[in-house]
Amino acid sequence: MGKIRVYSLAKELNMESKELVDILQELDVEVTSHMSTVEDDTADLVRGMYSESETDDEEETGSEKEKADEKVDEIDKEIEEDKEDDRVAIIPPIKVKDFAEEVGMQANTLLKDLMGLGIMGNINYSLDEETLELLIDELDLPAKIAAPEEEEDFTCDGSKVKVDFEEDPADYRLRSPIVTVMGHVDHGKTTLLDMIRKTRVTESEAGGITQHIGAYQAISGDQKITFIDTPGHEAFTAMRARGAQLTDIAILVVAADDGIMPQTVEAINHAKAADIPLIVAVNKIDKPNAQPDRVKQELTEHGLVPEEWGGKTICVEISALKGENIDELMEMVLLVAEMEDIKANPNRPAEGVIIEAELDKGRGAVATVLVKNGSLKVGDPILAGSVCGRVKALVDEHGNRIDVAGPAMPVEVLGFNDVPKAGDFVQVLEDEKRAREISEERQEKEHQARIQTESKVTLEDFYDQIQEGELQELNLIIKADVQGSIEALRESLLRLSTDEVGVNVIHTGVGAINETDVNLASASNAIIIGFNVRPGVKAQKFAEKENVDIRMYRVIYKALEDIKNAMSGLLDPEIKEVVKGHAEVRATFSVPDVGIIAGVYVTDGEVNRNYQARLLRDSVVIHEGEISSLKRFENDVREVKEGYECGVGIANYNDIKEGDIIEFYDYKEIERTL
Template sequence: MTKKRVYEFAKELKLGSKQLMKLLNDLDIDYKSHMSSLSDEAVNKVKDHLKKLEQPQDKQKEANSNKVKSDEEKKKKLQKKNKSKDQRKGKTKGTQQNNAGPRSRKNEIVKAKVEEIEIGESISVQEYAKLLGIEATDVIKKLIGLGVMATLNNEIDAETAQILGAEYGVETKIKEPEKPEELEDIEDKPEELIERPPVVTVMGHVDHGKTSLLDAIREENVTATEAGGITQHIGAYQAQINGRKITFLDTPGHEAFTAMRARGAQATDIAILVVAADDGVMPQTVEAINHAKAAGVPVIVAINKIDKPDSNPDRVKQELTEHGLVSEDWGGETICVPVSAIRKEGLDTLLEMVLLVAEMQEIKANPDRPARGIVIEAELDKGRGPVATMLVLKGTLKVGQPLVAGSIFGKVRAMMDYKGRRIKSAGPSVPVEVLGLSDVPNAGDVFQVMDEKKARAVAGEIQTVKREEELRRSGKISLDELFNSMQAGEIKELNIVIKGDVQGSVEALGQSLERLSTDEVKVNIIHSGVGGISETDVMLATASNGIIIGFNVRPDNNARKAAEKEEIDIHVYRVIYEALDDVKAAMTGLLDPEFKEVVLGQAKVRATFKVPKAGTIAGCYVTDGKVTNSAKVRVIRNGVVVHEGAIDSLRRFKDDAKEVMQGYECGVGLENYNDIKDEDILEFYTFVEVQREL
């Protein structure tokens, strides 16, 4: 018989590699990794064990045995972890003395009053002792025996609680934080629905005229009806055409559009994509198209600047076809309207097309129900307190009503419409400014009107859920977790955002990744583009529960901070096959990274100096984090990595320095690299070893 590797044998048994490796541990079979070869004796031992498990009389016995082993392993792991911790603190001796207490009572059997309990992600020692029906002092001693030093009011995590419960013969279950039932939306009956104004977001490349177009629509259809022609800006407004209204979200582009969708708030019905007739499709145009597609929102193209001498609407239509938007007059389904924001040409046609698409979409809502909608923006006003611009999506919001906005309780003290007039009620698709909230909610938070007592309770529950969720992992998918999620049937698609230094590399990487799709999971490229990884890319990955792969580019500061906050997986590569290998390995359960890159800081090159024998020295200002003389460094020029290497010298004035913190200047010399230029970004990083269990 040919020797089999662990992962091959796992496939043959229809098990995951990790499942088989756990079984090998239980059966005391030696191996090193999923690539290890197994002897015939080991293979037969596993098969015999699995056959025994199929016999009903042995199932419970084996399960109990495995549970005992698992509990013992967890206990040993916890003791080892805490022993190591104490050694680092220099407390090994003290801990050993403390451990003597429980050992002397080993023969005393303390029984719990229950067989099973359920807890959250953490619990205080005192509360846990009450659930077990055991004296808190005994529980504390038991914890000390496990190497955990705790007092009555200290919190212990769920894993420690499970190990502790096993010591008393009690099964500890961990309950998932649940969304309060009161926040579930009310199902409206079809006969209760009536037409509502469509909500429109305008997106497009910078300088293509988004703001000009919005201003032109506002001037033509809004301010002309106002006294004095002055509009109070509240982040949204309504335009009127042929007696029908359209609500425009005056957002700063698709970043806000995506941020709302990332929080589960689908506020937009239609997207207007502005493309300059003299410039054509640009990188941000492509981003906007991908954002709209990911949201499932219909797109109307406004070909702007047709007044320019070099405008070419047909070229725009041709370029749009490359991204799946084929104009109606070219046999497609995308409405394209030539407009000039400067001359105010084509605006009525554009608005009529919006109403036409809205009619086809059958955009309706029930106005006779408790209001529900989203927060567009919010701020703390010195004179008025928390102020939120809200968009009502369903029902009618009235002055005096209590509501919950995200985790914030409020009572509508006053409402103003988009013209700054005080109003008493607002129906579906109406944007309003609301006063009376207890705190400032987040943009994109869902709000809902409900009974005051219930509203206060729900706000409290949501705050509790948010705190518990902060203790848990975000739930964002990473390459490391992909295989487990596939095995559990949770992941059907792996959404990827690709950014690279040149278009050819981006296309090659995208095509190669898509070919990795299997029956279990489809690789879906939701956006690809040239240039550094931006905050917009992170927001798109957040909204689509995806990951970001960069080829020869780096995330900027804002993108890195956003990725840390949203827990988005960013992987950067210099070689295409390494990216393919990682994704493929993740999809087959073999990913086993040993080191993790940690960015220490960034510095901007303000000047360069030629120094005899030392080469080029970069005079830098540390903009973020810190610089250490032992760090690795990469040189980033316009978002693209042009060099990676080591630091040759780090100095503060005339003295050598071990590290330089943010806000200080320093001189940096690089090993074997002198082509440093002004405005380059130096990114300093190191690697830390990551212990992983397969």
């Protein structure tokens, strides 16, 4: 069932918030201020009451009163329109100090009014549209909410910027197809690319798995094909999704000895979502236990029917290791590309996508860009999301410097003023000044959104968190060599969160772990995760001084495993009762100033002074309590073993009878795991 704030309901019913609070309190509804919330059924009840009273009034008045009311409404409307013209237009979000200046108030006075409405903040607190409406209504301020002015030539969300360029359809030419190789881990994707490119990639990858997106060009006959290799491990779902969005054709690699696996299904879904042609490469047919027909049968369960079975899906049986049928696979790629009629205009300003980005110690921000349309040249002003720059150098996949990168060509770009995000749209603009202006506008927008997210705390929200119970969190700072790894690690770690233990990634960044990271980790009690990066000497010493835990990894499996274990340590241990022994009451003795002492015989286990006692009579629990005394003959003892007699006193309890059974037990803490 939903909820609605009191001030919103009051506005809907055209009454003062204070009046509505009084009405609700008379109805025994627990509300304290304008910011309190009420259930939908309570709101409906009030709406019904208000509507009924209005109906009664209408019946009592008559047509004359209706006409008079209409005249009054017209006059009120004219007055309101005149007032509206004099109101200051406010575009949310806006800081408290700026809003106070716009409406002619003191910032401190406005902060007090906010506190009265249950909102804690400072002069830099960002007011959203809902809060602004509340302030304007409650304080009757001369302001109104205005929609943000839309720029005609760009948006602040990182999407395409309008460029002053007239395209000629005659300039479009056939371009090389961009092909994504997808599939489950260890099904042979990188081995296939090795065979196509005649190079070795797998040997240089940590743990034998591909951990970064790479783009490579290969030649088949006299035509070029651009290949994107996407990691197959489930942690890289987001990176694989981005690969599917970049591509024209997808090659799905499925091992003939393994069949359809979870990541294979994900790859199929990504290709379908991107609406791109899919070619299935049934790999490892050279293995003795290969069953390519079983793979084709499993493909039909996911809507992919092979051509030889009357469907539309091209299936090629290959051995990436031995190079069998690779030429046939390339021919199928070129055939599909020809049918798709893939074209681009090399004469226009370049457009593309950031495949990967990193901070190189000697070269600065370096981004791998896949040009989809146009030509990227040295000296071009470029914009990628909220990052801009001028192309200082272009480096192809072989490490050679080039002057121009045409359509479907992957190239390393040097010249960004910061590290762009993997997946950002890249384009060339008319001049660097415009690129910088749009970049600054987008950065400010991101900053405001971050402030809005981080600083929006109300007293009621804080109270709700206390009522719901404290959520334990493991704070993490992630530093990696490239943006793609950060994205993959962050998504995987957030999925480890449970109702009891949450993962909170408080900061991410590309590059080495520095003293600023350690300082942040110390202040927020966080663990630093370094993926393919290490801390500098000063940062390491600072971390030791501040007792900050820094973990370095090269393979994502180990990172996820360690964090999962750390989160398990945050879970409250399970308290389990352990029965330690039983004793039969054979006699009872009354001791002055002490009470009844039971003379017992320990039938099994043992009795310890620190144990708890449970008195059973006819197998029914009569009492539970602590042991007040434990004696052998006249001596106080700490422990009595099975087969011995002793005297037992139960604290503040005397109703003990012969034949009763006393069960002794203790509690044990058991570590819980996720």
